[in-house]
Amino acid sequence: MLPIFVVNNFGQFNHLIVRMLRDLDIDTKMVQNTTPPEEVRDGCRGLILGGGPSIERTGNCAAYLDLGLPVLGVCLGLHVIATRFGGTVTPGRSGGYGAVEVTIEDHDTILAGYPDTVEVWASHQDEVSVIPAGFNRLAHSPICQAEAIACPKMRIYGVQWHPEVSHSLDGRVVYQNFDQVTREG
Template structure:
């Protein structure tokens, strides 16, 4: 199954592709300006990567990302910037003042599809200035940290999942479990 990875030039994007391949899936990077119809025809699921921008100020730099999030029929995992874009697209609230860098303790509030098999808390790798502070309607909060109220969220009916941290980075405990759980939705 082909996994599209929306590439915003984030520092860990190459690791997303590496993890997808290691877990037995095909993957390729996508330009954020690709037409939604082409994406819909070519991929079973999408990963919206991290990147250097802040939402909503840098929204124009993200190309068609909001359209992908709202219109793509398959599962989507938003990582860091992708998590923030997903929250923004569906009406969640973002705020500055909750930066996290390096290893952060994440506490699982609700084990769902993507957090299945993870412990009640684990260390995750973070690199962000903007955070999701209120989930969109229909999304459930899955995890939080001491500073950030929404480290992970999901809307299983829409097949939308977001994590503020980087599961693709080896410093994130159980990151491969989280990636595998998402990718199993792509079969």
């Protein structure tokens, strides 16, 4: 079985995503965001678009969304998804990293197994302010109306928070659920 690629968007936690996947016995490989789309398409069964400092430095990430592969966007990865499909990303009201209580609205697929509320660690420097057409809101918080979104038909998901950090309760669940999505063909 092919690995899941973690796309490095220069975020400080991308290596933690790889570590968490390996700890869960999920075959993974980190790739640069400048990797040609055809190499990505032929080399993996799904993609995690990692976080990073700037949407201007996300290389080929928007093109990867056209490959027909399952995709999970984390923080900046979510922003790439939203803007690629016509949504809007704007500066958040709360700025830097910190704890936030997220309300799960849709427990299907990527957030299966979570309680109705979960404490996570997130940056809200930027956030999705308009969800793209065809996407559903999966979760929100008092400071962000789009903590998680999805287009299950395209198998594209995004979360504002960082499931890979120890401050996010049961973050492994997001990655286990995404692994399952990549296995379902």
